[in-house]
Amino acid sequence: MKESLGTTGLILNEPLLWEKGKKGRCGFSIPRRDVESCPLDEDLTCEGPDFPDLSEVDVVRHYTRLSQWNFGVDSGMYPLGSCTMKYSPKTNEKQAGLSGFSGAHPLLPANLSQGALKIMFEFEQYLAEITGMDATTLQPAAGAHGELTGMLLIYAFHKSKGVRRSKIIIPDTAHGTNPASVTLCGYRPVSVRSNEQGILSAEAIADVMDDDTAGIMVTNPNTLGLFEENIQKIAEIVHSKDGLVYCDGANMNAVMGIVQMGKIGVDIIHLNLHKTFSTPHGGGGPGSGPVCVKRHLESFLPVPRVIQENGRFILAENYPESIDKVSAFHGNFGVMIKAYSYIRSMGPKNLKKASQLAVLNANYIKERLKRTLHLAFDRPCMHECVFSDKYQVAHKVMTLDMAKRLMDYGFHPPTIYFPLVVNGAIMIEPTETESKEDLDQYIEAFKAIVNEARENPDLLHEAPKSCKVKRLDEAAAARKPCLAG
Ligand SMILES: *Cc1c(COP(=O)(O)O)cnc(C)c1O
Numbered sequence: 001m002k003e004s005l006g007t008t009g010l011i012l013n014e015p016l017l018w019e020k021g022k023k024g025r026c027g028f029s030i031p032r033r034d035v036e037s038c039p040l041d042e043d044l045t046c047e048g049p050d051f052p053d054l055s056e057v058d059v060v061r062h063y064t065r066l067s068q069w070n071f072g073v074d075s076g077m078y079p080l081g082s083c084t085m086k087y088s089p090k091t092n093e094k095q096a097g098l099s100g101f102s103g104a105h106p107l108l109p110a111n112l113s114q115g116a117l118k119i120m121f122e123f124e125q126y127l128a129e130i131t132g133m134d135a136t137t138l139q140p141a142a143g144a145h146g147e148l149t150g151m152l153l154i155y156a157f158h159k160s161k162g163v164r165r166s167k168i169i170i171p172d173t174a175h176g177t178n179p180a181s182v183t184l185c186g187y188r189p190v191s192v193r194s195n196e197q198g199i200l201s202a203e204a205i206a207d208v209m210d211d212d213t214a215g216i217m218v219t220n221p222n223t224l225g226l227f228e229e230n231i232q233k234i235a236e237i238v239h240s241k242d243g244l245v246y247c248d249g250a251n252m253n254a255v256m257g258i259v260q261m262g263k264i265g266v267d268i269i270h271l272n273l274h275k276t277f278s279t280p281h282g283g284g285g286p287g288s289g290p291v292c293v294k295r296h297l298e299s300f301l302p303v304p305r306v307i308q309e310n311g312r313f314i315l316a317e318n319y320p321e322s323i324d325k326v327s328a329f330h331g332n333f334g335v336m337i338k339a340y341s342y343i344r345s346m347g348p349k350n351l352k353k354a355s356q357l358a359v360l361n362a363n364y365i366k367e368r369l370k371r372t373l374h375l376a377f378d379r380p381c382m383h384e385c386v387f388s389d390k391y392q393v394a395h396k397v398m399t400l401d402m403a404k405r406l407m408d409y410g411f412h413p414p415t416i417y418f419p420l421v422v423n424g425a426i427m428i429e430p431t432e433t434e435s436k437e438d439l440d441q442y443i444e445a446f447k448a449i450v451n452e453a454r455e456n457p458d459l460l461h462e463a464p465k466s467c468k469v470k471r472l473d474e475a476a477a478a479r480k481p482c483l484a485g
Helices: 056-068 090-097 114-131 143-160 177-184 202-208 231-240 295-300 333-369 399-408 436-455 457-461 474-479
Strands: 135-137 167-171 188-192 213-219 244-248 268-270 291-293 305-309 312-316 385-388 426-428
Touching: 090 333, 114 135, 114 291, 114 305, 114 312, 114 333, 135 295, 143 177, 143 213, 143 244, 143 268, 143 291, 143 295, 167 177, 177 188, 177 213, 188 202, 202 231, 213 231, 231 244, 291 295, 333 385, 333 436, 399 426, 399 436, 399 457, 436 457
Parallel strands: 167 188, 167 213, 213 244, 244 268
Antiparallel strands: 135 291, 268 291, 305 312, 385 426
């Protein structure tokens, strides 16, 4: 590797605002009053919070410095497995910022928001086409919210048939939100083990599928970055007992334009616009988790639905079987615009190419690192690959140590200790937007770290050395957070 990406240059320390403030300092100046002063009412003079007194420059510098400690996709590669931290082209932000969109009030009547409704209408159709489904709701505000919506749809479907079922099948490779959503909806998750290839076998599903099981919730590609190759057979088994197939489509970035889930037995799927469709995420920003369904579930979708009538777009409420609203208004509209803009600017060919490159990049890393790190499943992967610390355990070096050391090399660590089915997991998702040079640098850094693990393991135990914040006591940081001075 040429020069290390990491540096400890002019990064300034920053005290808490409470340490910085000085009594009487003020961040604003208002004109001198030209009326007599008058004491406030008794009940308005109660003790306020203990805010520090600060000047404007104190505040500006404080937040600017903190922002410089930040790391994001705009500063470097961010290969967090399961998160799809791909670069979001700035043009999408620009479209979402247009005042007609950003200023649109959700209570505007339909005749004053034809443009916005048209975009929602078309966007629903694009997502349905990409997933091979028939209808879409844009209301859910995140992936997990889409899952809950999907579970409510499954419940409504069975209810309409006069049956009540109590269980949902969930593979052991599921994302943590899956069993949580199932439980929140009142179902009991039934865990099924994946086979030695890291995917579900049809036999394992046949063993547990029964008349009390409402359906299956399967992440595909799964959290090991592997495609559930038996999904079609599994769907047949679930359907034969009148169950439904829910696909967690948060990993759609691997298969856009390649797999239409609706054609391989999926009845319901959610997408993460803030992963696959190029919307910035992390840091609690708004997300969006639209849900697409097959025709037989359309009547249960949340209301209002955007429909077209005599060439006009209207918000239709009259769906007696609907699960009703899952969002205060229509969902996170700004995120829809970003994703719509992304889909329109890419076009079908380039969406497919993005997935192909995401898969290529992950397989490149997998092949180049598989003799350095233990590869959990040595077979072609989708958009992410999962290693473990098995080869380093002899040197008493663990996944956490290697992840921390990566920061000294100027790289954001990958996802670690997830998925749970792999001990000491190291899960790398490079995404399609990284160049070969950047991938090579990442690979070389990992190789150098593995050499250090052999020759000087203490270096890793003390990592990171060159970062602003050194090795944290993570348990104490979580249990006794210091939120004020
Ligand atoms: C990210 C993710 C989710 C949850 O999505 P949120 O928007 O964070 O709620 C669910 N499933 C999988 C596989 C994911 O990667």
